[in-house]
Each structure stands twice: as C-alpha cells, then as structure tokens.
Amino acid sequence: MEHAIKVTGLRKVFGNHTAIEDISFDVKPGEIFGLLGPSGSGKTTTIKILTGELGQSAGEVSVLDTNAGSFGTADFKSRIGILSDNSSLYERLTVYDNLKLFCKLYDAPLDRIDVMLEEVNLKEARSKVVSKLSKGMKQRVLLAKALIHQPELVFLDEPTSALDPGNAAHIQRGLQKLNEAGTTIFITTHDMEEATELCDRVAFLNNGKIQELGSPDALRYKYSTHAFHVETFNGEWLVIENKTENADKIRDLIASGQVKAIHSDNPTLGQIFLKVTGKELV
Amino acid sequence: MNTQRIGAIFEKDLKDFMKNMMLLTMPIIPIILSLIYSRLGGDEGLPVPMLYLIVGVAFSSVTASSMMTMMAEENEKKTLRGLMMSPASFMDIIIGKSLVVGLMTLIALTLSLLFIGIEPFLKIQVIIGLVLLFLFFLFLGIGIGLFTKSVAATSAYLMPVMFLFGFTPMMGFLGLEEDSIVIKIADLFPLMQLINMHETESWMSMGVVAIWTLAAAIFTYICFKKERTDD
Numbered sequence: 001m002e003h004a005i006k007v008t009g010l011r012k013v014f015g016n017h018t019a020i021e022d023i024s025f026d027v028k029p030g031e032i033f034g035l036l037g038p039s040g041s042g043k044t045t046t047i048k049i050l051t052g053e054l055g056q057s058a059g060e061v062s063v064l065d066t067n068a069g070s071f072g073t074a075d076f077k078s079r080i081g082i083l084s085d086n087s088s089l090y091e092r093l094t095v096y097d098n099l100k101l102f103c104k105l106y107d108a109p110l111d112r113i114d115v116m117l118e119e120v121n122l123k124e125a126r127s128k129v130v131s132k133l134s135k136g137m138k139q140r141v142l143l144a145k146a147l148i149h150q151p152e153l154v155f156l157d158e159p160t161s162a163l164d165p166g167n168a169a170h171i172q173r174g175l176q177k178l179n180e181a182g183t184t185i186f187i188t189t190h191d192m193e194e195a196t197e198l199c200d201r202v203a204f205l206n207n208g209k210i211q212e213l214g215s216p217d218a219l220r221y222k223y224s225t226h227a228f229h230v231e232t233f234n235g236e237w238l239v240i241e242n243k244t245e246n247a248d249k250i251r252d253l254i255a256s257g258q259v260k261a262i263h264s265d266n267p268t269l270g271q272i273f274l275k276v277t278g279k280e281l282v
Numbered sequence: 283m284n285t286q287r288i289g290a291i292f293e294k295d296l297k298d299f300m301k302n303m304m305l306l307t308m309p310i311i312p313i314i315l316s317l318i319y320s321r322l323g324g325d326e327g328l329p330v331p332m333l334y335l336i337v338g339v340a341f342s343s344v345t346a347s348s349m350m351t352m353m354a355e356e357n358e359k360k361t362l363r364g365l366m367m368s369p370a371s372f373m374d375i376i377i378g379k380s381l382v383v384g385l386m387t388l389i390a391l392t393l394s395l396l397f398i399g400i401e402p403f404l405k406i407q408v409i410i411g412l413v414l415l416f417l418f419f420l421f422l423g424i425g426i427g428l429f430t431k432s433v434a435a436t437s438a439y440l441m442p443v444m445f446l447f448g449f450t451p452m453m454g455f456l457g458l459e460e461d462s463i464v465i466k467i468a469d470l471f472p473l474m475q476l477i478n479m480h481e482t483e484s485w486m487s488m489g490v491v492a493i494w495t496l497a498a499a500i501f502t503y504i505c506f507k508k509e510r511t512d513d
Binding site: 052053074075077082087090092100101105107 | 284286287289290291293294297298301302359360361363364365367368369370371
C-alpha cells in the first residue's frame with residue numbers, strides 16, 4: 001500500500017458555504033499526520049469525509065486503498081478507529097460494559113479491554129459507571145474505545161484537549177508506541193507542542209485550504225530567519241546571520257569571553273501558523 | 283446481519299433499559315390499566331374494543347415509546363453515530379434494540395392479557411394481527427426516534443401516537459355520529475381494523491394493517507437515510 005490516505009482536489013460545500021476548497025494531500029502508511037487549523041477551518045469536516053460520515057462535493061478520496069463509495073462496509077470500518085467530537089459513551093453503563101460492547105462489535109478479544117485500560121491509565125475505573133467519570137477520564141475511555149480493535153489507521157480529533165498535562169503526556173507516549181507498532185495516525189490538534197512532538201508531517205488548514213504542508217522540522221527551518229541570536233554578558237543581543245563569512249565574527253565573540261548564550265532562530269509551529277494564516281491557532 | 287453484533291447490542295440495551303427509570307415505568311402502564319379494567323368486565327368479560335384498547339396501550343406505551351426514547355437518547359448523546367461508524371449494520375442495531383423492546387412488550391402484554399383474559403387472543407389470525415401491529419408501532423418508534431434530536435422532544439410525538447393509534451377505540455366515546463368523517467377515518471386505523479378482524483374474521487382487515495406496517499417501515503427507512511450522513 002503506497003498511501004494510507006490519498007486526497008486529491010477534495011471539495012465540500014454546505015449550501016452556499018464552501019467548507020473545504022480543493023485540498024490535496026497524502027498520508028503514508030505508518031506516519032503520524034497532523035491537520036492543524038483554527039476552529040471552523042474544516043478539520044472535522046475533513047475527518048468526517050475520510051471516515052465516510054460525510055460525502056464529498058468533489059474530488060477523490062482513498063483510505064487504506066478503499067474508495068469513498070466503500071467506506072460504509074464492515075470490512076473498512078473494522079480497519080479504522082475514530083475519536084471525534086461525535087464520539088460518546090453510554091453514561092449509565094460501566095467503563096467495562098462500554099468497552100465490551102465495542103470489543104464485540106469489532107470482533108476483538110475481550111482481554112483487549114484490560115490492555116487498553118492499562119494504556120489509558122484507567123485500570124482502577126474499570127467498574128465505574130461512566131456518568132461518574134470526569135471529562136478527562138471519559139476522553140481516555142473514548143480513546144480506548146477507538147483503539148480497542150487495533151485498527152490500521154486511527155483518526156483522532158483533538159485527542160488530548162480535555163486532559164491535564166500529565167495524562168496528555170501519557171496518551172502521547174501511548175500514541176507514539178502505537179505508531180511504532182505500525183499504526184498510521186491522522187490527528188487534529190490545537191496543541192503545537194503536541195504536533196511538533198508527535199507528527200511526522202503537518203498540514204495547516206485555514207478557511208478550507210491547505211496553506212502549508214511538511215515536517216515540523218522542515219517548516220521551522222523554512223520559516224527561520226537563519227540567524228543566531230547571541231546574548232552577551234553585558235546584556236546585549238546580537239543577531240548574526242548564518243553565513244560562512246560570519247564564522248570569524250562568532251569565533252571572535254566566543255574567544256573574547258563575551259558570549260553568555262547562542263540561540264538559533266527556529267520559530268515554533270504556532271508562530272509559523274500565525275505568519276502563514278494571520279490567525280492564532282485557537 | 284451478524285448475530286454476534288446483534289447480541290452485543292441486545293446485551294447493552296437490556297442493561298441500559300434496566301437502569302433507565304423512565305423506560306422501566308412504561309411497561310407498568312398497560313398492566314395497571316388491565317388490572318383496573320379486569321374489575322369492570324363482570325362474568326361476560328370485557329367487550330372486544332376494550333380488550334384491544336389494552337393492546338393499543340401496551341404497544342404505544344411500551345413498543346413505540348421505548349423504541350423512540352432509546353433511539354432519541356442515542357441521537358441526543360451521539361452514541362448512535364458511534365454504533366453506525368462501527369462494523370454493525372443499521373439492521374444489526376435495529377434488531378438488537380427491537381429484541382429488547384419486543385421482550386419488554388411481550389412481558390407487559392402477556393401480564394396485561396392474563397388479567398383481562400388471554401383466551402380471545404389465542405387464535406392464529408389474531409396472533410398474526412398482533413405481530414403486524416407490534417411491527418407497526420416498532421417502526422413508528424424507530425422512525426420518530428431517528429429524527430427526534432432529544433428524549434424530551436419524544437413526548438411531543440408520543441402523545442399523538444398514543445391517542446391516534448393506541449387509544450383509537452376511545453373515539454367511540456366522543457359522542458360522534460356513526461357516519462361522521464372522524465369515525466370513518468378512525469375505522470381505517472390499525473387497531474380498529476384488528477377489532478374488525480377479531481369480530482368478523484376478515485383477512486381484508488389484516489391486509490389494511492399490513493399496509494400501515496409497510497408505510498411505517500418506509501417512514502423508518504427515510505428517517506434512516508437522513509440520519510446516516512450529515513449532508
């Protein structure tokens with residue numbers, strides 16, 4: 001399989017509103033791909049089209065070598081996992097009963113329940129009724145539900161948005177482990193640190209258009225000013241361009257004992273997003 | 283269709299039903315009503331329209347009401363979308379839920395009929411008629427539950443369903459003339475057709491009930507197509 005996801009000229013129109021306007025991208029098998037954008041940029045619409053919840057107005061969509069017309073089949077559905085803003089749990093049932101239902105629906109062995117509860121750090125909540133759980137705990141159960149059948153490709157819409165930093169870090173480590181085991185991950189997030197840490201490549205989506213696409217490192221390099229910021233002991237900040245002719249200047253500064261610190265000038269993904277789209281990523 | 287998935291949905295819905303006080307109280311309504319009516323019949327037993335009134339109450343307050351409440355709650359809490367995005371087909375979901383609703387209806391109806399006299403219903407033609415009527419109320423419940431976005435809103439739809447289709451024999455007590463248009467229309471309703479079938483053994487009435495059931499099935503299908511995607 002050459003591509004886990006291949007999208008060509010995708011367009012989605014709701015009445016007079018164009019939610020997605022001619023976007024194209026691909027996701028390689030085993031990749032963690034991040035779709036970043038502010039609220040209303042079209043991230044959730046894209047996920048819904050890729051999972052078959054919505055039909056596209058134009059363009060070609062292929063997921064796991066399956067065309068959009070076959071997204072409704074049981075075979076396709078059992079190969080993907082979804083955690084979206086539409087995901088929810090049966091509040092009157094226990095965590096175990098919720099996961100047991102989806103184990104049976106996906107034909108997964110029941111011992112996956114305890115494995116997943118361990119993964120999302122919720123073993124102690126196994127017999128708790130879902131309505132008694134905090135928002136963060138529910139989010140972790142939803143993540144366990146999305147991964148219970150060991151899908152080849154997982155769509156995660158803001159998976160750590162309701163979590164405290166400790167649990168968010170735990171989930172991120174879990175996702176990295178999952179990815180190392182071969183699972184392809186398609187993620188949307190507002191958290192730029194998370195995107196930088198997790199994603200092999202990211203796409204910036206704004207007003208339904210992809211405005212930038214690449215690896216976080218490549219994007220940071222592309223939007224860097226290619227200069228060093230040198231802090232001296234007398235409180236001065238010198239900006240020296242990263243050019244061969246400036247090598248002597250930097251060496252002389254170090255040799256004179258004036259240099260307190262040297263910083264490279266790589267912007268964060270958040271800063272790049274602001275520069276590209278003129279919008280904060282909230 | 284997949285029996286394991288149907289079984290999983292049945293197990294989940296049965297557990298959920300037993301923990302939902304709103305649903306649990308519905309099967310009590312026809313049982314209490316039949317207990318009260320059983321005191322009225324005397325030695326001759328209740329007239330046929332009164333017997334079918336109990337049947338109508340059981341099917342509207344248990345079958346239709348439970349089904350629309352369960353579907354509407356799945357819609358409101360967004361859990362239905364989760365089921366639909368799983369390998370379970372719409373038929374698996376509906377059959378799993380219908381088995382729970384069917385079980386509860388069977389318990390409520392059997393107990394109710396035991397109080398008012400079950401003998402008049404132990405005929406093959408009547409049983410087929412009751413099965414068709416059950417399916418009619420079931421489809422109505424599924425369809426309304428699919429387009430209703432909240433459990434609270436279901437009561438607005440349940441009232442007309444109960445009064446039009448569950449309490450149809452009560453139209454006779456409105457003091458309207460026999461040849462009034464309201465009575466003539468009400469006579470075409472499924473419960474009145476079953477009463478007619480019971481009294482005359484006419485298969486034509488069964489055909490009319492079958493048409494009502496088919497119409498309810500089409501209504502459910504249209505609601506499902508609308509619910510399947512966000513388009």
